Amino acid sequence: MRLAELSTRSGVPTATIKYYLREGLLPPGERITATQAEYGEEHLRRLRLVRALIQVGRMPVATAREVLAATEDEALDISRRLGAAVWALPHGPEPDPEAPATTAASEQVDALLERMGWEHCRAYGNASPAYRALVAAIATLARLGYPHETEHLLLQARAADELAVADLDLVETYPPENRIEAAVALTVLYEPVLQCLRRLAQTEETHRRYDGD
DSSP: OOHHHHHHHHTOOHHHHHHHHHTTSSOOOEESSSSOEEOOHHHHHHHHHHHIIIIISOOOHHHHHHHHHHHTOTTSOHHHHHHHHHHTSOOOOOOOTTOHHHHHHHHHHHHHHHHHTOHHHHHHGGGSHHHHHHHHHHHHHHHHTOOOOHHHHHHHHHHHHHHHHHHHHHHTTSOGGGHHHHHHHHHHHHHHHHHHHHHHHHHHHHHHHHTTO
């Protein structure tokens, strides 16, 4: 397809597509003349991923480029490619290494991972941005006096464990060559879905418990 058709099918303006091409977020098309190129389904798929990262994930172009590079690193197996791509996603605040609460929160995260049997996560430890973000979140809970004990967090972790199985089951419905891109896109796109579902569920549970009061 030509650039105009790619724009129509993707819903991305031609000027934006040209910007993505200049920034290396989209691979160049097959040159057919000095001024024209043709694009294929792989460009359409990549545009959908780029839109998920930038518009839904709200990540800077430089971060999106890093994520895309990780998905294409053929020196890594599928597990490490997916891990590298997900690590490159925004994860939230970093823990304060000087704060006393950070050390306690790190110990609590390690205890939680051990209870869950998440050995790979324990092995990566502080190298993982998700691990560090969890440490920061637990440290904040502790500092503000909200529940953060391991038994309480196990409820969240077990729910996440079930979601991870569902996530990977969904990813495996895609052709093998598309699974890394699908996994990254679905990670970004489903996070707001999960947040909204949790809030809706809280609304329903509130009405079930207190409507008669």
